[in-house]
Amino acid sequence: MADAYPVAPKNLGNDNPETDGSTPIVNAPQPDTAVEAVLRVAVEAPLADTFDYLPPIDAPLARLRPGQRLLVPFGRGSRVGILMAIVDRSTHPADKLRRVERVLDAEPLLDEPDLKLLAWAATYYQQPIGEALFAAIPARLRDPEPLPVETAPGLQATASGRVLDLETLARAPKQRALLDALRSEPEGLTLDELTARLGDSRSAIRALRSKGWITDVQLARAADSVAETPPLAGPELHAEQEAAVEAVQAAFGTFGAFLLDGVTGSGKTEVYIRLIESVIAQGRQALVVVPEIGLTPQLRERFRTRLPGPIAVLHSALKAGERERNWLRAARGEADLILGTRSAVLAPIPRLGLIVVDEEHDDSLKQQDGLRYSGRDLAVRRAQLAGCPVVLGSATPSLETLHNARLGRYGRLRLTERAGGARPPTISILDIRNQPLRAGLSPVLREHMQAELAAGNQILLFLNRRGYAPVLSCHACGWVGECPHCDARLTLHLSERRLWCHHCGWSCLQPGRCPKCKSLELRMLGRGTERLEEELIELFPETRIARLDRDSTRRRGELGRVLDAVRKGETQILLGTQMLAKGHDFPGVTLVGILELDQSLYAGDFRAAERTAQLIVQVAGRAGRAERPGRVVLQTRHPEHPLLQSLLREGYSGFADAALRERAEAELPPYSHLALARAEAPDPEDALAFLRRARELGERLAGDSGAILLLGPIPAPMERRAGRHRAQLLIQCAERPRLQRFLTRWVSDVRTLSRRKGLRWSLDVDPRDLL
Template structure:
């Protein structure tokens, strides 16, 4: 009630709130009670979520509890449905709008409350074309309208927590789960030199049998779509790579295709090695499609549901699968990060995290933060009702500092260490970044453009305390047949950086360049690939 009362007192004026609540602590209930008051006063509310997959469950909860008209806005809707819902919002007929990031721009004549759920999620940032952060735009819109905004998360972004620590945001904490639910017990399982079946250790398989026998549900998390991430020739070592990108093609068997998850290229699966003509082609690694197939003989009496972006492509399929899980018709749920946040599965008592070691050693400075958030969010699906929950994280690196920090001190302990590290290394939120990207079909052209852009930048009067790093090829150099490079700009003073970017942007617009070159400026980048 403390959180509700604090936000209730701010209705009618701008005030940003960080609602920092552990998974299952009742953040959605806080939203519902506040939205109910807004609707009762004849006004409108806007709720932004990072992914389409979060809308069915929230829509069901909102419509069952709230009066008025609730409309949904996201890209999976038919164009006619989107237009009708947009019009209802603009005319004021809709009292609640629930949508993904682009819904932040919907006109609402009586807007009185904005909620950004899972505010830490990087899906809230539009990464190409018209780049924007729906979270940051939401804060600015609330300021312009003069209404409170709630940024909700169990694992807030370091930037958001820094703003709360500096008292720019009111920091409301929900440290305990609602009702009788208790936090799940998290344990690391060292799988080095352990025999695995379907990627599962014996310990995890036995625990799954115990939970199934007790009538409980299990969630298995594997953040890799498809059947196998690598197809290799055992005779000559040929590997199936995308001809347009510097990545390997992923093998899918339902339907059967060789698919690049970066450019979308699809080609037939070869029957023989294109290099040596051998028929000995082997699948390396495991995706959710293969895991689903391998689980069937291990647990023949269990109903298994796979939830990822491939299995939910048909309209209404995601809602159907989530409803089946909620009714208890599914015993084992497996999927990717689509399952990691926001979903409430009260019958799930065991979560198995199968292969997350790759993210522990990513080169991006934000990778540890994203890994910590993903682990805690996935773990939060277990034990959300009266049944106790357990999380088993399989790893070959149990001594890793991030995993030990999460076990020892939870997400709060990780945050304290990560913020100290960011401050020492002068990284966000203690400094501000902009990334100038360039790409062309010739690898030299982006580098030449960025070198000239850097020379022009250093000649500007606003370059004091501005640090320019690069140019350098992007971590993933070739994508969709184009070569990518980037130039990083760093400044501790945001206003100084903005003045510099305004000047530099004008100069870059006048810079002569060939038609083949594309360039863009990304302020506050969250991906560096």
């Protein structure tokens, strides 16, 4: 977990507004001072405000524009800052202002609308503006380096090559074609471009080079190798898709938010593609935000083969250089489509014309440290600022988004049927109490599996727990393997012969004897995917089985290989964790078995039911996506559970209606708004004590109108994690603006509280979970 508010170095004048002239000025109340011009600069520092500086000596004011990076003196050194505004007076005395050292970018890195969005995000999520800005740019640009200009090796015709009579090369057609191509491009062509046009021309290049007719040059790299093959045509849209596309197209050029509420396999992605095509045709860029791009290589491929223009992919698993290149392509307007995970919503996109958020219900759209933003909510805000439509798509919309749709804030577009004539899967609940289970599978599920395998169909088995066994315990003395740093049990990973903590990453060798009583009778209790795989191989010996979880796909390329094998029909049973639920399109799968969800049915978080319902529907949605119908079997020991019953009888929308009614009664989101203050410290009492003092400050601010509720502090559900003791304080309010006003004042008060050594705290506005 990253620090939310790392302690400011002493010389920043954080706690002490009397700066000594060697430090930048914090916006503390001081007399107004008129000077030549004052630059308001955001710096990545744990303080909420911008800093005032005088313009640099050598750069004329006319060259300065908001969004440029500046090198500024800061503390005893210098830092990169971003110019936010040029104003005519500072709230600090002129003789205390220091001068900007250098202007780093000729052109602003971030445009006015980008700055507006980021400033809004900083205010809304109660983070320093500097943190928001620097979260939006590639890591290397935090250093005082110039914008990288990307070059690639290329060739150019020389002066003699340009005037040569091409007939001289009549007997060397390849050389002739090459020279001809280069003469048509005065700056030259990159080797890649030449290969794309003429195929392998290495010997022709050598020949022309030796005659002095062409020469090597470094060229600015083309935006992206544009696909050589024309984009593939898509299927003809069905009526509901057509209606959805038209509704959004009608909003092009203005803000409009839409919920695309389409059952699994209804063709939502096809709707996105048509919208992207048409927005690109208007000369604009499209942004598509997805929860986890690494898990769905297929989706990226689909966009690539269907769209004509260059695509910039943005996600954290990319190597730094590639990420930077793609970011610049987005920022310079060179990429038509920006496809990325949540942080893509912060990237500069000058010709933005459409935003799509796919799987808008997914928790991984929420950033969990630093600027704790919701990629979905920022996407809506961004569309508002950019004046373009935003489409939030899901088969299982979040209750927040459904609520907004009901209130008429979002247009609701429905796709009620599966595309291409596929039927929805039938879901049945299987009571496994008193059932003889083998490999955790009930006899009924095993029979279904045999039948499907015999018919040549594919099966998915969902078990949301990785590793071999979640518990290693001693039969003699009752010892249980627990993490020394967390309030959690260790999971046995048999293939590695190690016990792992899934919360902090600590691990140790699997003990051969009980560490406490030295008995040899250690038992592996429970079942994770690793064990299930082993048992399935025994139970279905002639069958090709593959496993999909974080452990099995750690090696590069392995995920793609597993998914390919399923799609090609080579794998007959695919088992895995919730990675299975992530929007894969496996046309051959006819049976989905959900082995165990009972724990999540009873989890403590108020969103547990919503999350479980979404998971069930998404996993179930992998079945029967083509001609053959799909069947879903859900094993449980709680068949009477109201959530399962309502899902079964009325589907997700029936469940959502009931869940919304419950939220309204309990005054929980979306009927109220939350913020969660978390604190953690090495000493058990510190975090609670700190939040108690924070609460006192909050109570003073809140007054006794009752509009702002402070609940807690309480120890976090997992009190100790990674050796730190954690506590939390919940703030609840029915009105968002009121909560915002409160939080702004409260956060600045809490920042003045003294802290015991090692104490960290953070504020999470609109938290996704209360853990």
